[in-house]
Amino acid sequence: MYMIMRECIFYINLRQAYLLTPHYANRISSRTVLFTSVPDEYLNEAKIREMFNNSVRYVWIAGQTKELDKLVEERDKVAMKLEGAEVKLLKLVNKARTKAATKGDAPPATNNGHNDDAAADTETGSIAARWVPDKKRPSHRLGPLGLVGKKVDTIDWARAELQRTVPETEKMQADWAAGDFKKANAVFVEFMNQADAQAAYQVLTHHQALHMTPKVVGVKPEEVVWKSLSIPWWQLVIRRYAVYAFIAVLIIFWAIPVAIVGLIAQVNTLKQLPGLTWLDSIPKPILGVVSGLLPSVALSILMSYVPIIMRGCAKLAGTPTLSRVELFTQNAYFVFQVVQVFLIRSVFDAASTALVKIVNDPSSVFTTLGQTIPTSSNFYISYFMLQGLTIATGVVTQVVGMFVFRILYKFLAGTPRAMYNKWTTLSGILWGSLLPVYTNIICISIIYSVIAPFMLFWSSIAMGLFYLAYRYNILFVSETTVDTQGLIYPRALKQLFTGVYLAEIVMIGMFAVTKAPGPAVLMAIFLVFSILYHMTISRYLDPLLYGLPRSVQAREQAIQSGLGSPASPAQAEEGLGRNKESNESATAEKKTDVSPEHAVPKKEGNIITRFLKPWVFYDYERLRSMMPSQDDVDFDRMYSDEVERTAYMAPSVTSKAPTLWIPRDGAGVSRQEVALTSKVIPISDEGATLDEKNNIVWDTEGARPPIWDEKIYY
Incomplete structure (x- = not known):
């Protein structure tokens, strides 16, 4: 649990250091805030400018563009x-x-x-x-x-x-450009600088509940789900709960095919039951493949359809951006992974294994359950190795990708446009469906780390293969399809608490069935402590994760001005991410100065203290010095007057x-x-x-x- 907290603190500092660099702060998206569920009286540019005083640069009122x-x-x-x-x-x-x-x-x-x-x-x-x-x-x-x-x-x-x-x-x-359109309940507001945008994002905007919220900062035009912007606030509430209910029902009914897969894995045990003795006539090599490899493959195929359904549910619920859709998918798919891949699979595995013994000796029910729960780890060893070997190998070799590319490029790309698009487009990674699979693998490893420690060896091999494969792919082969601004990783970190909770619950259950009340009570106390620990770090770290503090904004302003020390109040008020006019008037200035003479001297510490205290040895200044010192993108040239004027208009309006x-x-x-x-x-x-x-x-x-x-x- 300390590792989760340590990594979150390190990552928060790293994320803040990147988001405040000129490379990001000078973008339009970094100083633009999307307000949803805006009441009709504020669907007016003058009202918006009046609300935020002189800090507003552009206002785009969303409209309905169905026709x-x-x-x-x-x-x-x-x-x-x-x-x-x-x-x-x-x-x-x-x-x-x-x-x-x-x-x-x-x-x-x-x-x-x-x-x-x-x-x-x-x-x-x-x-x-x-x-x-x-x-x-x-x-x-x-x-x-x-x-x-x-x-x-x-x-x-x-x-x-x-x-x-x-x-x-x-x-x-x-x-439409002349204003002849039906307005939607959403407004994009570009502020003069990033600091003003962060202030508007973090402040309470409207006096009525569920109005001008949720807000999104840093949203890119291509990631907006335009159909969701016209949904009124009361429909959003109803849709969200309806989607939750649908997902709950789906999880329940999805358990049926997953349970069947679990029963297939225990075919060697089931053949001892009356009426299933005919399974013994199947050749052993075939039976081994059916009970070993087939369930893992079938489970992977079953779970591959879930992210598609979850993304549809997210859009149906009125999620305003694709980044929020990915975060929703990550949460929902992780719940699916835990319930189906671990809970349902383990319960049916243990139940089917213990069924024969309990039928023969009903008095041994508790002893049998205590012995059979650890044995279900055999399936996960096969599952981890299947995932590690096949997926990692496929990711590195790109056999399927190469085959598809050759087929599409040679036979199906019948126009120069199709050939050009296929040639210049990298394969995309959707983290909302990718990360939960590996988060669940780590959770299962945590759960079985006590009752079946050998599981850690196989899960470590699998995760090592995943790391090597995806590291190469991310750097040289693929690109991120949807940018969540780094929010998907800390969410995955906090989802690891699920593994801690379930491990403690499993231990409580095992101690209970083996009639050991002392250890069971002790594990119950640990469970309560884990929940309180989780709630505490979420309460105090989440604000630092979702917003940019004024203190680091002032430090960044000092770095950009070449002072190497906290900025004066006037400089901090000027903000980050200068607008076009201020950039044009200061083209001779250096955007970033992180030279050694401006750096604040820090104690290096030893390897143990650096690991235990990331808030001291990996703070904002240290991580900021690792960021690129010069920006290779000329935003002044890229953002012409036409680009800025139409940045957050619906695609069909400017197409x-x-x-x-x-x-x-x-x-x-x-x-x-x-x-x-x-x-x-x-x-x-x-x-x-x-x-x-x-x-x-x-x-x-x-x-x-x-x-x-x-x-x-x-």
């Missing part, structure tokens, strides 16, 4: 259909042209009698028609799933649809018609298609070509493709 979302989705869907049809047509032409060249046939004559492909243009007729008859052009049916309905030429149909949807979308977006990207061909069809399609939507054939094998080739090391967009670090 606009549908229109933008329809426009983009048609655009992608047109792009795919254009590429398909180019491939048909290129194939026919290459085939004719191989046979030595002359190219078909154009309407004006010329044979030069490049000389043809839109005035002399369609070049594609010389190689591909109309009946072979890309087409589809307008009915459901494209199976029934009128058959139309896909390119002509898509152009006509875009001529309608693009202007409609632009008009609706202009109306522009996508630029289509098709490969250039030797027949000149791509240039003709660009000339025709560009009248309704942007399109380009630069940066990609069709080779003689009819494959799309694009320069992975060359210039930026037409669809490239600079990543904005909000």
Whole structure:
């Protein structure tokens, strides 16, 4: 338990040191606060500015964009259909042209009698028609799933649809930007600096309960769950409890297949029961696989569906951001892991093992239970090794990823866009579904550390393999899909108390069934102490975890000003994360100065004192000195006036018609298609070509493709 507290204190200091660096503090998200359940009277920019005085820079009032979302989705869907049809047509032409060249046939004559492909243009007729008859052009049916309905030429149909949807979308977006929309109960407020944003986040905002709360600071625009912002506060309360009830019911009914898996693992014992003696006729190798490996695999497959359901529940409950969705998923999935993987699995394992002995000798029920509970650790040894060997090996080798990439890239990526996206997108990690699995493994190890100590050996091997595998992957292979700003790790740390509680409860039960009242009472006292310890560190450490204290803000201001000592009250009031104007007026200043002459001398201590006292030897100054001293991102250039003005508008409000990207061909069809399609939507054939094998080739090391967009670090 001390290790949990020590790691939490160390991590809090580390998190504060990072969040206050210029690299993070200068971002728009670091000084923006999302207020939900905002009453109608405060859905007004003037009211918001009046509430927070002169510290407000921008105000975005969320709106309901259901109709606009549908229109933008329809426009983009048609655009992608047109792009795919254009590429398909180019491939048909290129194939026919290459085939004719191989046979030595002359190219078909154009309407004006010329044979030069490049000389043809839109005035002399369609070049594609010389190689591909109309009946072979890309087409589809307008009915459901494209199976029934009128058959139309896909390119002509898509152009006509875009001529309608693009202007409609632009008009609706202009109306929305002008304020013609139904307001949602949420407001994004960007403050002048990070200190003002933290002050607004930590203060009580509204005098009525459940109004202008919950608040979220540091939220990025791409992580907002926009549909949740229009849910009123009373619905949020009802939805949250309804979701909790659904999860509770799901846990109960999910126990049925998990229990069946547990019974399969004890097939060697069950075959002794009347009516199940036929199991003895199964060959021993098959029986060994069924009772050893199959339950572990089946349990892993069963649990893999839970995170998907939990994320849906989180959004249904009205969770406003994807980071909160991940935190919700982490909690719910961890409960599932503990109940299903440990409690249900262990109970049915012990019960099925003891059933035969109890049936034969009912008087030995307590002795039998005391002996069979430790034996259920055999399953978890198999479970840990399966997880450690298969998952760690798969994570490092990326066999599945490589196979999928090759298949998708070679056979399913039929357009330059698909190839580019597949080539430039890293595999993502969702910590809300990943971390609970390993948190539960540690909890099980804690539980069995007393009653089956050998379990620690196997769990240590498994966790060591996990560490090596994921360390490499996180650094070189994968990226975090949703950024929780470091909140998911300390939550996992505190979830380890579950293992401590269950270990103490199991010990109380074992002492009770073996009729040892003294040790049972002692363990009950330890259980009460553990609960009080947990409550105490949560009460006093949580405020430091979820907010940035003014004291460290003042220290950071001193570091940025080059003083190396706590800032004056005026400097502390100026805050961190300067706005654009103040940055422009001080471009010659150093953003960070953590040179040795400015550092406060600290006693190093020995290895034991450094370990036992992280609040002394790993405080803010020490960890801050480990952060990058210079910021390599020019936020002033990145945050143009347009970017700042539209940062927290709904995506459908600022979404522009996508630029289509098709490969250039030797027949000149791509240039003709660009000339025709560009009248309704942007399109380009630069940066990609069709080779003689009819494959799309694009320069992975060359210039930026037409669809490239600079990543904005909000």
